[in-house]
Amino acid sequence: MKTTEAENIEPRELFMRGKEWQNRNNFVKAVLLDVFLVFYALILLQRVIYYKLILDLREVPFGWPQLGAVFIVSVVLGASWAFTRTSLATRLFKLHRDNNITKWNVEIFAWLLFDLTFIAGWVVTKISIVDLFSAEGIHGANRIFSAMFHPNMGIFDDALSAIIETIYLALIATLLSIPPTFLVSFFTARNLMRENKITFAIYYILRIVFNFVRSIEPLIWAIIFSVWVGIGPYAGMIALLVHSVASNAKLYSEAIEGIEEGPVEAMVATGANRIQVVWYAVVPQIVLPFLSFTIYRWDINVRMATVIGLVGGGGIGTMLMQYQGLARWNEVGLIVLMIAFVVWVMDYISARVREAIY
Amino acid sequence: MLLKLQNLHKVYKSGTHALKGVSFEVREGEFLVVIGLSGSGKSTLLRCINRLLEPTSGTIEFMGQDITHVKGEELRHVHQQIAMVFQNFNLVKRRSVLTNVITGRLASLSTVDSVLERFSPEVYEEAFQALRTVGIEEKAKERADALSGGQQQRVAIARSLMQYFEKINNELGTTIICSLHFLSLVRRYATRVIALRQGGIIYQGDPKDINKEWFKTIYGEEAEEVEIR
Numbered sequence: 029m030k031t032t033e034a035e036n037i038e039p040r041e042l043f044m045r046g047k048e049w050q051n052r053n054n055f056v057k058a059v060l061l062d063v064f065l066v067f068y069a070l071i072l073l074q075r076v077i078y079y080k081l082i083l084d085l086r087e088v089p090f091g092w093p094q095l096g097a098v099f100i101v102s103v104v105l106g107a108s109w110a111f112t113r114t115s116l117a118t119r120l121f122k123l124h125r126d127n128n129i130t131k132w133n134v135e136i137f138a139w140l141l142f143d144l145t146f147i148a149g150w151v152v153t154k155i156s157i158v159d160l161f162s163a164e165g166i167h168g169a170n171r172i173f174s175a176m177f178h179p180n181m182g183i184f185d186d187a188l189s190a191i192i193e194t195i196y197l198a199l200i201a202t203l204l205s206i207p208p209t210f211l212v213s214f215f216t217a218r219n220l221m222r223e224n225k226i227t228f229a230i231y232y233i234l235r236i237v238f239n240f241v242r243s244i245e246p247l248i249w250a251i252i253f254s255v256w257v258g259i260g261p262y263a264g265m266i267a268l269l270v271h272s273v274a275s276n277a278k279l280y281s282e283a284i285e286g287i288e289e290g291p292v293e294a295m296v297a298t299g300a301n302r303i304q305v306v307w308y309a310v311v312p313q314i315v316l317p318f319l320s321f322t323i324y325r326w327d328i329n330v331r332m333a334t335v336i337g338l339v340g341g342g343g344i345g346t347m348l349m350q351y352q353g354l355a356r357w358n359e360v361g362l363i364v365l366m367i368a369f370v371v372w373v374m375d376y377i378s379a380r381v382r383e384a385i386y
Numbered sequence: 387m388l389l390k391l392q393n394l395h396k397v398y399k400s401g402t403h404a405l406k407g408v409s410f411e412v413r414e415g416e417f418l419v420v421i422g423l424s425g426s427g428k429s430t431l432l433r434c435i436n437r438l439l440e441p442t443s444g445t446i447e448f449m450g451q452d453i454t455h456v457k458g459e460e461l462r463h464v465h466q467q468i469a470m471v472f473q474n475f476n477l478v479k480r481r482s483v484l485t486n487v488i489t490g491r492l493a494s495l496s497t498v499d500s501v502l503e504r505f506s507p508e509v510y511e512e513a514f515q516a517l518r519t520v521g522i523e524e525k526a527k528e529r530a531d532a533l534s535g536g537q538q539q540r541v542a543i544a545r546s547l548m549q550y551f552e553k554i555n556n557e558l559g560t561t562i563i564c565s566l567h568f569l570s571l572v573r574r575y576a577t578r579v580i581a582l583r584q585g586g587i588i589y590q591g592d593p594k595d596i597n598k599e600w601f602k603t604i605y606g607e608e609a610e611e612v613e614i615r
Binding site (some may be wrong): 080300304313 | 479
């Protein structure tokens with residue numbers, strides 16, 4: 029069938045034209061990518077290989093003019109390299125000349141980039157074999173491990189109530205997250221919101237807000253809320269709640285986006301209103317994925333609750349931090365064992381329940 | 387005149403020009419069959435008529451009202467008056483057959499009642515009546531996806547009957563517009579036939595007048611007619 033805008037053009041020709049335009053577009057991207065790769069390689073060569081490995085400087089000097097000079101050099105090098113059509117980026121976009129020069133260029137440069145990155149990573153991480161095997165270090169590790177293998181059962185009742193606090197904290201955070209997530213997920217589902225501009229704007233804003241909230245780790249939310257409502261399980265619960273809503277809203281709305289559209293169309297065709305359409309055509313298709321995600325979130329929240337306890341979120345995490353601060357490794361050993369047991373049980377239960385649902 | 391289409395065009399966002407100036411009229415009580423190759427615009431035409439799609443240009447008049455570009459409440463009213471049976475059923479798989487049938491009546495129920503699934507005894511009575519009509523009353527409590535393909539299509543028909551019950555049809559007779567592929571069925575049931583090819587009407591008239599030549603024009607030179615009885 030022909031298209032309206034180009035009534036007389038053959039579909040094949042139209043396709044080839046699109047291809048040409050795409051190639052031009054891709055070449056611009058290839059030039060930019062080459063410039064970036066060359067810049068990256070030069071910076072690593074200068075700062076890591078030259079300053080750190082060869083000169084062995086403690087403080088690497090930093091200056092904008094110098095950085096600018098490297099950038100200009102890489103613009104010239106990268107762009108001219110791309111225009112020869114033998115560079116790595118032109119190869120990636122399949123715009124390269126198919127000859128041996130390209131092959132060697134690509135192979136050598138790719139290896140160079142990988143090696144430089146690996147060396148830089150090694151240097152930045154301050155990897156030291158000596159520290160790992162020093163006698164003093166091993167002695168300290170020995171002390172901790174042996175203490176951990178002899179857990180102090182004297183604090184078992186305290187640890188038990190703390191870990192129960194953690195489990196309930198995670199449970200309440202998960203339960204409270206369900207209604208808001210359920211409601212909001214319909215507004216963050218593209219297929220339900222794309223019809224008119226206002227709803228699409230709502231969709232877009234909500235997506236941005238949730239992406240932002242989700243990109244802040246629960247650990248940081250716990251710090252914020254422990255200042256806001258005071259250190260303890262309440263702060264931890266709110267932190268988990270906020271993160272659960274933001275994370276599950278994404279999963280829920282993806283489930284909504286993945287539904288079969290047929291029943292929706294059928295409901296619309298009967299003259300049902302929006303709410304009826306969602307209730308009868310969308311909700312039945314998403315109940316099980318929602319349930320599954322929620323149970324999995326509880327499992328995640330139990331682990332998270334332990335971690336945010338370290339920064340004042342209450343429960344077993346707070347207790348662990350206290351004993352670790354006092355260097356009482358026998359107590360730490362007991363707490364670690366209990367956490368491991370609970371996480372294992374939660375993992376098992378949530379996996380089984382999710383299996384049973386599907 | 388129940389339905390009147392004038393110079394209807396539909397261009398999809400992808401640029402496909404699916405309907406190119408279709409005009410015809412449908413009287414009350416007619417059984418109009420639309421035939422044509424796949425991609426000839428049959429489904430687009432049907433979806434435009436009950437306004438699941440909005441035509442790009444042209445007009446659709448339904449019971450004297452211009453429905454070409456109606457929106458919101460008015461559009462829902464149009465949907466309510468035209469029942470649609472889909473090629474691939476479009477049932478809500480996880481719900482019971484009965485619930486699926488009742489969804490045909492959603493437009494006449496309040497939002498709160500339908501969300502709480504509080505239906506009056508009359509609605510249930512009508513739903514069972516519809517299921518009796520299509521002959522699968524005993525399947526009412528089963529999940530829709532537990533049924534065979536043919537049975538599922540019966541459920542879809544029962545759902546559309548729920549729309550039919552209190553409608554104009556009682557006074558005017560049931561009007562059907564249907565897309566078919568088997569010409570023997572067309573000859574047996576249709577009162578009138580429309581053939582589409584590449585988005586335009588190439589034949590309109592009595593199904594008995596479709597001879598070999600017309601058949602070749604509609605379906606292409608290589609096509610052969612298959613009889614089913």
